[in-house]
Amino acid sequence: MKRRRLKKEVYYVFAGLVIFIIALTSLIKHINYTHSYEYKFLKLGYEKAQVEVILNLKDKQLDELLKHKYDKNITSFIKQKYFIFSNLDRYLKYQKENKSTKLKDIVSIVNVHADHEWYDEDAIKDTDTKKGTMMLVNKFYHLKEDYVPENIVDASKTYAYDENSATEETISAFKKMYAKAKSEGLNLIITSSYRTYKDQDRIWNSYAIRESEEWADAYAARPGYSEHQTGLALDIVTYKSTMDNFDETPEAKWLADNAYKYGFILRYPKDKENLTGYDYEPWHYRYVGVENAKKIYKEGITFEEYYAYYVENKD
Ligand SMILES: [Zn+2]
Numbered sequence: 001m002k003r004r005r006l007k008k009e010v011y012y013v014f015a016g017l018v019i020f021i022i023a024l025t026s027l028i029k030h031i032n033y034t035h036s037y038e039y040k041f042l043k044l045g046y047e048k049a050q051v052e053v054i055l056n057l058k059d060k061q062l063d064e065l066l067k068h069k070y071d072k073n074i075t076s077f078i079k080q081k082y083f084i085f086s087n088l089d090r091y092l093k094y095q096k097e098n099k100s101t102k103l104k105d106i107v108s109i110v111n112v113h114a115d116h117e118w119y120d121e122d123a124i125k126d127t128d129t130k131k132g133t134m135m136l137v138n139k140f141y142h143l144k145e146d147y148v149p150e151n152i153v154d155a156s157k158t159y160a161y162d163e164n165s166a167t168e169e170t171i172s173a174f175k176k177m178y179a180k181a182k183s184e185g186l187n188l189i190i191t192s193s194y195r196t197y198k199d200q201d202r203i204w205n206s207y208a209i210r211e212s213e214e215w216a217d218a219y220a221a222r223p224g225y226s227e228h229q230t231g232l233a234l235d236i237v238t239y240k241s242t243m244d245n246f247d248e249t250p251e252a253k254w255l256a257d258n259a260y261k262y263g264f265i266l267r268y269p270k271d272k273e274n275l276t277g278y279d280y281e282p283w284h285y286r287y288v289g290v291e292n293a294k295k296i297y298k299e300g301i302t303f304e305e306y307y308a309y310y311v312e313n314k315d
Contacts, residue, residue: 037062045070053078061085073103080107082301082309090115112275112304113140119222133169133289135230136307139277142224145197149231152194160190167194167231170287174234177262186251191243191283192235195228227267232287234264247282255285260297263290267303275302 033039041051044066053075054065064085068074077083077091080103090110095103109115116123118139127141137143151168159171159178166174174190181188195203201223207216220226227233237243238251246252256266265288268281278284286303288296296306 037066040066046075050075057085076103077107080104082107082111082305084111084309084313087111108275108301108305111308112302114275114277114304116140118277119217119225131311133232133287134292134307134311135232136303136311137225137227137230138304139221139225142222143197143229145224147197147229149194149229152231155190155193159188160193164190164193165231166190166234167287169289170232170234173263173287177259177264180258180262181251181254184254186254187238188236188251188255189239190234191237193228193233194231195226197223197229200224200226200229227284227286233267234285234287235281235283236285237283243281243283247280252282256282259285260293261290263287263293265293265296265303269302272302275304 037055038051041054042048046054054062057065057078065074065088068088071092073092073095074088077088084107087107087110091103091106094106094110094115095101098106101109113123120140123140125141127135127137127143127147129135129143129147149167152165153168153171155164155166155171155174159174165171170193174188178188200221204216204220204222207220216222221228235243236251236255237246238249241249241251255264259266264285266282267284267286268276268278270280273279288303292306295310296303299306
């Protein structure tokens with residue numbers, strides 16, 4: 001009899017212990033869950049599908065995002081192809097002030113700093129010349145007065161009008177492109193290329209004195225802000241044309257379709273002035289190397305957008 005009761009007691013204690021362990025595990029599980037990002041973002045007001053998008057971010061970014069109030073645009077921005085997390089606040093701000101602009105366009109505008117005025121001192125940076133053929137020079141990124149590219153070589157008369165030069169790599173790529181165009185009955189000729197800081201200073205100042213500073217800004221880059229100072233930019237025309245009517249020539253069409261195969265990109269495409277700071281320039285090509293040129297051509301983006309997402313974002 002005593003033995004049986006003891007058995008029963010052992011049984012109760014055991015059952016109790018099992019229940020306790022189950023309860024404890026689920027409590028721990030619950031506590032752990034309340035510490036999870038999923039729980040925290042659901043608590044903030046995001047829906048399950050939105051949380052799934054958010055959870056693709058890195059932990060550091062998730063912690064940062066937890067400090068933001070719920071905003072339905074956040075996940076829409078994260079889903080954009082060229083989304084850069086550190087620009088999120090600027091995307092949201094721009095969106096609030098420009099409600100009719102597409103989110104995709106906002107990402108591009110902010111990535112290239114075009115949410116600032118051109119030459120805005122708050123946005124201006126030194127060009128990272130260590131990037132070599134990928135260095136960016138535009139109305140926000142500038143070269144110092146003493147920056148002189150290495151390996152500047154003259155372009156011979158076959159390829160250029162008088163006094164043109166560029167980096168050795170740029171000239172050698174141009175020669176290959178020239179030969180291919182020639183074999184198809186087309187003539188390419190370099191009309192402008194490497195320009196020193198002083199050259200650009202002279203151009204901009206002559207415009208400013210003749211007309212006004214606004215006028216000079218509209219038609220010339222400020223000294224230090226011209227891509228021609230990199231030695232990687234070529235203005236290309238054909239014998240029958242000037243820059244003004246180059247767009248109507250077969251050479252312009254051929255360059256637009258083929259230059260990337262030789263490492264060149266059309267630097268200022270049509271309808272992208274809001275990103276590049278320049279009107280369409282069918283003659284201005286920039287050497288970036290074949291691999292990058294192919295990618296830029298295929299993705300159909302400006303050099304500014306490419307640089308922001310694939311070059312600077314990876315630093
Ligand atoms: Zn040019």
